[in-house]
Amino acid sequence: QAKFKLTLEVPSELVALSNMPVGNATFAGPIKTVRYLESPPMSTYLVAIVVGLFEYVEGMTTKGTRVRVYTQIGKSNQGKFALDVGVKSLNLYKDYFDTPFPLPKLDMVAIPDFAAGAMENYGLVTYREVALLFDDKSSSASSRQSVAITVAHELAHQWFGNLVTMEWWTHLWLNEGFATWVSHLAVDSFFPQWNIWTQFLDSTTTALRLDSLEASHPIEVEIHHASEVDQIFDAISYDKGASVIRMLQSYLGAERFQKAMASYMKKYAYSNAKTEDLWAVLEKETGEPVKDLMTTWTKQKGYPVINAKIKGNDIEIEQAQFLLDGSSGSGMWIVPLTSRCGAYDTEKKLLLKLKREKLVIGSQCGDRKKGGNFWTKLNIDGTGFYRVKYDDELAAALQNALETKKLSLMDKIGIVDDLYALSIARQQTFASLLHLLYGYRGEADYSVLSHINTVTTSIAKISADATPALAGDIKQLLIKILLSPAEKLGWDPKKGESHLDVMLRPLLLTALVQLGHGKTINEGVRRFNIFTRDRGTSLLPPDTRKAAYLAVMQNVSSSNRSGYDALRKIYKESAEGEERLQ
Ligand SMILES: [Zn+2]
Structure with a gap:
């Protein structure tokens, strides 16, 4: 400096x-x-x-x-x-x-x-x-x-990066991961109604997807020359980085973590620090094995899937590296495991250091007899950077907990994203995924539906290639899941509705248009036609424009270019960068 x-x-x-x-x-x-x-x-x-x-x-x-x-x-x-x-x-x-x-x-x-x-x-x-x-x-x-x-x-x-600067680009992930994580902490305190931590799971699932590829890289990579650094400004540095910091903060506890961050800031102000320097401060302040734990996440690529099987009053836990191509890797992690069962006030923690371990659940998880209220969920609120594969009994109990509205928003996102990835990796069947998805009909939350939308969009694409004969039926099923919340919201904004509903409307309309839902497409085209004559119309405010633009494009072909030409004209006339992006 x-x-x-x-x-x-x-x-x-x-x-x-x-x-x-x-x-x-x-x-x-x-x-x-x-x-x-x-x-x-x-x-x-x-x-x-x-x-x-x-x-x-x-x-x-x-x-x-x-x-x-x-x-x-x-x-x-x-x-x-x-x-x-x-x-x-x-x-x-x-x-x-x-x-x-x-x-x-x-x-x-x-x-x-x-x-x-x-x-x-x-x-x-x-x-x-x-x-x-x-x-x-x-x-x-x-x-x-x-x-x-x-x-x-x-x-x-301005603090994390500028006042205390990383010693070399190898530690870039810490700069970006921390800034990404703490920006959510800040925005959550300014706008609690946005449920920003639930939305943060977008970043975690993005990173989980990338990091399940054989070609992924560790978040901490050797950088030999500053010119190489552009290559690592990616979702692994930002999103996996932020996710493992969230995992660590949740393991250490918010207050202990904040105190240690303040000590770190004072110790290294106006100078440079390495990743290990932060771990050392956190260890000193908390007495926890932070360096050993975090090294398994920052210096090796990938992450584990936790296999959970119920045996008597125990859940047998086994970790194995998760790879999207279905093969198994040799990675091992120190995993801060969390679980809840039967209710949300029964949280258990376990620092999994071995390949296998037992989680004693006793009887407080509910009645395991048929029709009982038993359920257990691992990786509470998705704070851990890993996936969970449940055996049939645990999976059925979770589906029941989902349908009887026992699960938190973040847990609803976690189980569908895990099962989706596991079925892509052929560790679970697509039928089980479709069955689980059907349990989300009637869901009204923005973040949950945003993940459901990602999964359904992907399923629609895969089924069109893999099972063309079934693609139509699968689309109808997916439309069924998204249609009722979409109809509830309609196209027109309502006075006093929440920020999340305002964001949910375009998400659902866009999804229905892309799934080929005729009624939604026709309504989008109708509103677009009015918009082309009157740019000030209240029928197509900025939030729903993209859905209407996509609806118009559904009807465009080489012999019918009028919708495309009208869209191009709007693009050329737009002064605002955001409008052009839509
Ligand atoms: Zn940044």
């Missing part, structure tokens, strides 16, 4: 920003010379300058740090949401790390043409416009959420 003292000579009429505030500026006709205050010690990759025509909105943290969001002229109103999240994030991280924001000011800039989503330059964070700007008229609910997550992520780096 080094101190930086920058001077810029730029056209006088432009705004010129850098990591630190301006010390003084002198003008000589069309050129001004801007001198910035000297920075504290910082890493070279975080030095930034931004020069251009901008306007801004401004706020202040509780400790009096000035925060600004810069936008192109005329767009500063769209920066207000990010400003609010930014100020709240700085307040929260100051408390979480028990360390003040290290710089005198923070600027966030929306840049019209920017390659990455965002970059956490110290005190001068740069974003793509779609990652920072939010417009009540043209932005969707999901973009509100992704702006909040992105801002909270980049501002977490």
Whole structure:
């Protein structure tokens, strides 16, 4: 780390920003010379300058740090949401790390043409416009959420990454994994109604899918030269990284984990640290074998499937590496196992270090006789980075618990995602997956249905190839699962409905269109036709536009291009990046 003292000579009429505030500026006709205050010690990759025509909105943290969001002229109103999240994030991280924001000011800039989503330059964070700007008229609910997550992520780096920098790119996963994890913690505290931890399982399941491939890589990889680093900015660094941190935090407990993070921040402020340095602090603060445990997750690729079989009053547990191609790998992990049975207040923990182990469940899991209320679920709320395969009796009991509404949202997501992966790997049958899916009819939660949608979309594709004769029937079954919540929501937003319902509507409509549901397609086309004549119509607000666009494309062919031409015209006329993405 080094101190930086920058001077810029730029056209006088432009705004010129850098990591630190301006010390003084002198003008000589069309050129001004801007001198910035000297920075504290910082890493070279975080030095930034931004020069251009901008306007801004401004706020202040509780400790009096000035925060600004810069936008192109005329767009500063769209920066207000990010400003609010930014100020709240700085307040929260100051408390979480028990360390003040290290710089005198923070600027966030929306840049019209920017390659990455965002970059956490110290005190001068740069974003793509779609990652920072939010417009009540043209932005969707999901973009509100992704702006909040992105801002909270980049501002977490101001401490984790900028104040304490990784020693070398090998430890990149820790930077990104931690920022991803803690951004969810922040957003959950600002917007508890978003159920963001349930949505976080999207990241976990994405990583589980990638990491079940033979070609995966460990989250901690040797980087020999800085030019190699682009290759590892992937879902393994971000999503598996964040998921194993969630697993560790859940094993150690929220309070102990936070205290240790604050000690780590103080110990390594204004310098560099390795992954092992963090484990050492966590071990010292908690007395738990953090290094041995975490090394099995960070230095080897893949993860285990836990086979669970009931024998008398015990559940026999066995771990084996899970690979999507159905083969078995030789990996072994130290697994923080959790389980609940019969009710949610019976949580049990076990640190599985061996290949096999027994979980004593006794009689509190309910009545195992036919028609009884017995059930047990491993990997509670999906905090562990592993899959679970249940024997027939345990699986039937879980299906019963699902249908009698005993399971948490996160557990509902966990069992369907595990069974889906196990059936792709041919460890379970597709019939058992379809049977389980049918248990989700009537489900109304956004996150659960979002996973159901991922699974059904994939099944529809696979069955079209593998069992063309059955593909039509399978589509009808999938439509049956998604149709009733979709009909309940309809196409039109309702006053006062929740953020999650606003996000659920386009998800379901899009899924039904893609499954070829005629009524939904016709309604989408009808609304689209009105929209082409009247862009201001309330019949097609930003949230449902994508579903209508897809509906239009379902009817397009080389002899009937009119829908395609109309869509292209809309694309060309759209000024907003988000509208173009739709
Ligand atoms: Zn990041």
